[in-house]
Amino acid sequence: MKAEEVKKIAMIGAGDMGHGIAASCLMGGYTVVLRDIEQKFVDKGVAGIIKSLEKFKEKGKITPDAFAHALVRLIPMVDLREAVKDADFVIEAVPEKLELKKSVFAEIDQYAPKHAILASNTSNISITDIASATQRPDKVIGYHFFNPAILMKLVEVIKGRGTSDEAVQVGYDIAKKIKKVPVIVKKDSPGFIYNRVNEPTLVLLSKILEAGHPSPEEFDAAFKPLMAMAPFELVDYVGIDVAAHGLEYFAQVLSPDYKPSEAMMSYLKINHLGKKTGRGFYDWSAGRPSIDLAKATKEYDINQLIALQVNEATKLLEEGVADDPKEIDLAMANGGGSPFGPFALAQGIGYPELLFKLGEIYKKFPLDIFKPTNTLKEGKIKL
Ligand SMILES: NC(=O)c1ccc[n+]([C@@H]2O[C@H](COP(=O)([O-])OP(=O)(O)OC[C@H]3O[C@@H](n4cnc5c(N)ncnc54)[C@H](O)[C@@H]3O)[C@@H](O)[C@H]2O)c1
CATH class of the missing domain: 3.40.50.720 (NAD(P)-binding Rossmann-like Domain)
Structure with a gap:
């Protein structure tokens, strides 16, 4: 047909x-x-x-x-x-x-x-x-x-x-x-493209909660000027339960590294699910939370988050889920708030810098899913 x-x-x-x-x-x-x-x-x-x-x-x-x-x-x-x-x-x-x-x-x-x-x-x-x-x-x-x-x-x-x-x-x-x-x-694989590329960022947030610092507000304050919605704020908006269940699913089908931390699950136990229940990481009872930019952490930066996305995107190429980096960028730019896909960003930032930034995350949280792929190490992808 x-x-x-x-x-x-x-x-x-x-x-x-x-x-x-x-x-x-x-x-x-x-x-x-x-x-x-x-x-x-x-x-x-x-x-x-x-x-x-x-x-x-x-x-x-x-x-x-x-x-x-x-x-x-x-x-x-x-x-x-x-x-x-x-x-x-x-x-x-x-x-x-x-x-x-x-x-x-x-x-x-x-x-x-x-x-x-x-x-x-x-x-x-x-x-x-x-x-x-x-x-x-x-x-x-x-x-x-x-x-x-x-x-x-x-x-x-x-x-x-x-x-x-x-x-x-x-x-x-x-x-x-x-x-x-x-x-x-091209291949039926957990999270397809968009959700898969974003999942390691959620793992990072879950690990930060477990570590106890920086607080969601301190973390978000570092990113708020760069994004329509900062990372923890976005999870609150979508639902902490939705995020946690997604991580549980990935833990079952891809790697135990994705398992949501106890600290993240504790929000579900007290029904602090985010915007829909009026409370999550933030208080939403009076509308969108205000994030104090003066509290911004210096421990994390945007290139680390981009490195997590680019690394995961290279896995999709290696696994044959997609075979064209342009298609992955097209998906990422049209499924969410950013006008650029990970490979366009990588081209601007440079692969050696991203490799270094990913290493910073790995040092804090030595999970296999945060290890660089061969494709990232080679750094040869061009759009
Ligand atoms: N909400 C999102 O952000 C989102 C985004 C992308 C994909 N999805 C996916 O879309 C699907 C639906 O999610 P949703 O958010 O619209 O859920 P929803 O709960 O708003 O709607 C589901 C609807 O399906 C109906 N339903 C249940 N059994 C049915 C049946 N046998 N036949 C016909 N209708 C039936 C329910 O009565 C309900 O109206 C899910 O697979 C979800 O994972 C959701």
Whole structure:
């Protein structure tokens, strides 16, 4: 099948991600069936879509006509069989639990047309595992959007072990059509590209908490002038629980080095999860925390954080998860706040300096995952 033949998309799960992805697909001209397990969840998703599209209309990003047409193409429903029966492309965004995803995929596989491609918005779960629940592993892809899906550009299009190149291409072309920036992930590997490259920074934060110094505020004050959100503040914003569970997952599938420290887990025990509970590393009860720049630590600097990212990015090249540093940079620049990817930054800073900076981190926390790769040591990557 070619992307041009795709007319109808079924969105399974109408939550935070599902409604944003559905809204993007509607704006791209597709007919979208939105399915959730209860009418009230479907209604909430529809309300979210209308709100998002209204904002686009107010900002002049879509015309009132396009707004009205998009809503006509939205078909909300609860019945799964009906939802997928004539869909060409199905996107799943149900909660991040392997068994749930497998049972949802088995059901979709049973009712969707044979030609339909099935895509999962999982953040971490192996696409190959999800595909194993279907009779069409060649047509199952990972389709990783970022939050908020209506605004964020990056879509990682992931090839599972049995996925055909054709299915990956269809996913890629649809992402382009809905005005996203797709990046192909060539090997089904934990965290794909974006989350994997960021994970060592989280390990560093977890280790700093364990060491007891500098405090989150002292650390963040050193970075706040350089970033929209400083590292600990960002974890608070996303959720300390989300960060800790991500680390636990990486510890299981990649290396025990990722295991979150007791000090990090202690925040979960007292339900200080960050912004969503009003308290995490910071007090959010009166809005965004104020960080006192005068408290900035001198122990850590930005080139150390960049060194962690570049080193992890070189592992993706070595492992064949991606084969072009430009693609990794494209993913990193479109999934988060920084306009530059790690390899562009490395080119500016120089590999010897990054090697030295990584060594400083390793001296403080001698973990294998902080050791430089051969690619980093050679320092030959050019964009
Ligand atoms: N929230 C994020 O920042 C983010 C970013 C990228 C990827 N993801 C991934 O997207 C997926 C969804 O996350 P979310 O944040 O939208 O979760 P969410 O809890 O907001 O939404 C999940 C929705 O799925 C529905 N659901 C549960 N079982 C279902 C079923 N059998 N059929 C249809 N709908 C069902 C729930 O009722 C809920 O409305 C997860 O895999 C998550 O890891 C999340």
